[in-house]
Amino acid sequence: MATPTLALVLDLIRTSGPISRVELAAHSGLTPATITNTVRELLAGGLVRETGRRPVAVGSPRRLLDLAPDAWYAVGVQLSRSTITTVVTDFTGRRLVSAQSPGVGDGTVQATLTTLAAHVEHLLASAAVPRKRVLGLGLVTHGPQDRERGMILTAQPTPAWQRFPLSTTLNELLSLPVLLENDATAAAISEQWTGALGVGTFGVVWVSGSGIGGGVVLNGEAFGGPIANPVEIGHVPLDPSSTLCACGNRGCAEVTAGPAAVVAQAVADPLQQGRLRLSGRPEDTLNDFERLAVAADRGDRWALALLRTSADRLADAVVTLMNLFDLDTVVLSGPAMVTAGPLYAEAATRAAERGALARLLRPVKILLSPDAATAAAVGGALVVLRSPLAHAEPPAVPEKNVSPLTT
Amino acid sequence: MATPTLALVLDLIRTSGPISRVELAAHSGLTPATITNTVRELLAGGLVRETGRRPVAVGSPRRLLDLAPDAWYAVGVQLSRSTITTVVTDFTGRRLVSAQSPGVGDGTVQATLTTLAAHVEHLLASAAVPRKRVLGLGLVTHGPQDRERGMILTAQPTPAWQRFPLSTTLNELLSLPVLLENDATAAAISEQWTGALGVGTFGVVWVSGSGIGGGVVLNGEAFGGPIANPVEIGHVPLDPSSTLCACGNRGCAEVTAGPAAVVAQAVADPLQQGRLRLSGRPEDTLNDFERLAVAADRGDRWALALLRTSADRLADAVVTLMNLFDLDTVVLSGPAMVTAGPLYAEAATRAAERGALARLLRPVKILLSPDAATAAAVGGALVVLRSPLAHAEPPAVPEKNVSPLTT
CATH class of the missing domain: 1.10.10.10 (Winged helix-like DNA-binding domain superfamily/Winged helix DNA-binding domain)
Incomplete structure (x- = not known):
């Protein structure tokens, strides 16, 4: 076949x-x-x-x-500076277990991956998943990537990660096939799979502690791009008067609107840093951003103003995505959107109703992912389960191993 | 079949x-x-x-x-405020005749289309094309469009054109099927057909007297967009401190970098307007821009500085297109690029080599269309010739009518 x-x-x-x-x-x-x-x-x-x-x-x-849910299982890992999110799913993509662990620290990449591999083995054991039926691991990171070689191409989260053979190393540590995928594309695949949107064509803007990414699904298929790094919505020049980004452009959404930029602005004022109890350490970006979002949500005007400026800039990126891919629907997702999501969705809705050209033909919709924190990790597992790897006949396993999962 | x-x-x-x-x-x-x-x-x-x-x-x-070159013929018309470009091609897409006529003036739309129809009939007669084998007319305009209804959705070139039934009216005037297409997409189709690029995946940025558009070809297929208006690269917010565009966004490439913006800046200084002999009338935008480009080319520093600023902003749009569609090749095309092209290509190359993420995996290329002035009109004819309309058997025609073209 x-x-x-x-x-x-x-x-x-x-x-x-x-x-x-x-x-x-x-x-x-x-x-x-x-x-x-x-x-x-x-x-x-x-x-x-x-x-x-x-x-x-x-x-x-x-x-x-x-x-058949127990035909295969897969691991999804979403890696970032702030947090590592790991999930194990069955063949249907249903999450069996998930866990958060500390993000990428200052240790060597090899040490981080060795710890990660041990963590994955532990999760697989706790899910009582038959090891022979674990099809592979989907590793999800920010782009740009060299997917074929399993590498990140930029010096993020730290220079040591640039062009480090991530997939090969994890494959050796776990004896599992490892597929590398972009975080926002993985989140888009996860949204498409849940089917909750009710449409087969939409964009995703993914906001994590370490950056901003984009994914597009067209007629049910993730837009993969002719090379390897499509929809880099975090890295398009949006403001010529703004900061230079590591990507080479000026005023990217990531450096003007991303959580790290928001937190950097906040901690630049020691009074506010103290008042809002912000750490300011790179590995705490997501936590700090979350504190700001909670404060804004409780009516803190200073935090609210900061987030609104960021939300307006991210809204420009959302409109750019809509006008280039001809989209009427965009989903905001990612761990940074768990609390701040409604505020960002409101700004993006305003911008889309004013500037998204699709509005001239259809209503435009900005939605929040119901699974903003872990959608990308689940998408990583789905990438493995949807790959040709899954077309093999699953090996036989002793009945007792399977039973905890089939009940 | x-x-x-x-x-x-x-x-x-x-x-x-x-x-x-x-x-x-x-x-x-x-x-x-x-x-x-x-x-x-x-x-x-x-x-x-x-x-x-x-x-x-x-x-x-x-x-x-x-x-068979004489199986079918098609008409391509590219409509803009400055100029109307009309071509007649044979079934292979080869141009038999082409003509420029004055652009859309202040008369009624009906009057403009009536004149255009007479012009088309005249061109068909001068090409000695058998009328029965004229398959249809590809009408090419700026977006956003409602392609199904054959309408332009915005109030450009003038409010009277917004939602006017262009395709239906031309169809009645000429008794020919009329297909509406986006100018930049048509230019992209034309580039793909000539095959001169040697690649099947690339972007086109189309700069005409009336605006800036984008087209993308992926593996030989024009990206059509899920609704009708993809790759609106002229209408993405690139500068929050800049002018509001008619599309609803602030700092679009069209209002910051487009020929009309450049000419508006130039004529704002009466001394320069006089010195460079610029008309400043909307219908003369392309001519005025051409004068500025010629002056810059001859070393006029004032004109050069003006164009360089515009070129740098257009370069941001080029990088945005590359980073969202994951492209390593972009072609600059359109009548405004005939003389100014090299200057714009140079700025875009600099920006792409600095900020296009594809550079991390492959060399990036910014090229100039060899047929910048008429590529979109030829693309309009190709849209008709590539449509299912062309799958019918061509009607028999008397030998004598065909002979001038088959020699």
Whole structure:
């Protein structure tokens, strides 16, 4: 069976299951014969199972198909300066366990990855997941990346990370395939998979402690870009009078609107730093930003003014994304949006209703991710589960290992 | 035969012909059997012809296929405030005649379109093209558009043009199908068809007298956008301290870097306006800009400084396009780039080498269109010739009408 066909059918079952063969043919545009053959192969391989029947007006009830949750498992890791978020999901993308650990410190990259690998082994053990069925690890970081070589291309979070062979090292430590993905693209894949948006075409602006990224899904497919680093919405010049960014441009959203910029402005005033109990250390950016967001939420005018300026600048980036990709829907996601999200969404909505050209044809929508903190890590696991790696037949495992998860 | 297959094969022959069936299968990814059947249908319909044989190392020579130039003809019209450019092309996209006429004046839209229709009839007659084989007219304007309804959505060039039924009116005047397309996208299609770039993935920034547009070609396909108005690079906020644009955003490339903005700055100084003999009337924007470009080219420091500021701002837009679509190649095109092009390309190259993220993986290239003035009009004709309209069998025409073109 052709890989694209298998992948398409598996993805449709993942996002729309339980689903009948008739619906699969209708949604995929594939012929009934191709669906029959593909589903037969998926059932035989243990990737899909029949989960019941749905009565129809005329004829016999339709048998419904769903992914076999225990066919494969995957690990998703979202790495940043502030926090490392790790999830383990089953084949359907459902999160079994998740954990936050301290972000990338000043130690060597090798030491950070060794600690991370131990953490992953611990999580896998606590989820009682059969190790043989762990398909791989999706490593999610800021861009730009060299995905083929599994490297970050810039000197962030620290210069030691630039062009360090991340995927190869983690692969050796864990004996698992490691796929590198952009954080915002992973978040977009996660949004698409949950299907909560109800649309197949949208953008994601991802705001984490370490930066701002973008992802675009067009007709259900993440826009991958011809090279490797699409939708770098955090790195487009938005203000010629502003600061130079490490990327080479002036006034990028990341240096004008990103959490690190907001926190830097706040701690520049020692009085405010003390009053709002901000650490100001790079590894505490997300915590500090969260404190500011909580203060703003409670009516602190100084914090509110600071966040509003940042939100207006991020809104410019949102409109840029909409006008270049012709989008009417953008989701704000990322750990920095957990508390500050509504304030940023409000500013982006104002800007989109004023300047997004899609408004001339349709209503425009700015939404908040329901899973802002961990969407990218879950997306990392989904990248692995949606890859051709998952088309192999899962190995047999002793019954007792599987039982904690199938109950 | 499925329309996408026919379209794919026709397009491959258009861009790569003369080409053999073996090469068609290799380039398209279609099976040899599908190629054989499709080509048989195209030969029988008179859309394609055999044009000779190419010897190969082993076996019989391969018969070569090319489009039948006289199968269909198309008209391309690029409309702007300054100029209307009209071309007639044969089925291969080769320009038979082209003409410039005065741009959109202050008369009614109906009057402008009536004059345009008469002009088109005149051009078709002078090209001695059999009227029955004129497939349609591709009307190319700035965006945003409602392509389905054939309308411009903004109050440019004048308020009377907003939501006026352009396609329907021209269709009634000429009894020809009229397809509306974005100017920059049309220019991108034209660049892709000439194949001179040698790459299938690139961006186009289109600078005309009336504005700035963007087009993106990904793997040989123009990025069409999920709604109708992709890559509006002239309308993204690039400078929060700058002027408000009609689109709703502040500091768009169009109001900070576009020819109209440059000319407005120049004529704001009566001394310079007189010295450089600038008209300052909206319909003369392109001429005035051209005068400034010629002056700068001859070493006029004042004009040079003005253009350099504009070029630096347009360079920001170029980098934005590259970083969102993950591009390493951008072509500058449009009538405003005929003389000023090298200066703008130089600024964009500097900005791209400093801030385009693709540079971290590959060399970045900013190129000038070899056909900057008329690329969009030719693209308009190509939109018609590449549409499913062209899959019909061309009607028979008396031999004498065809002869002037087949010699």
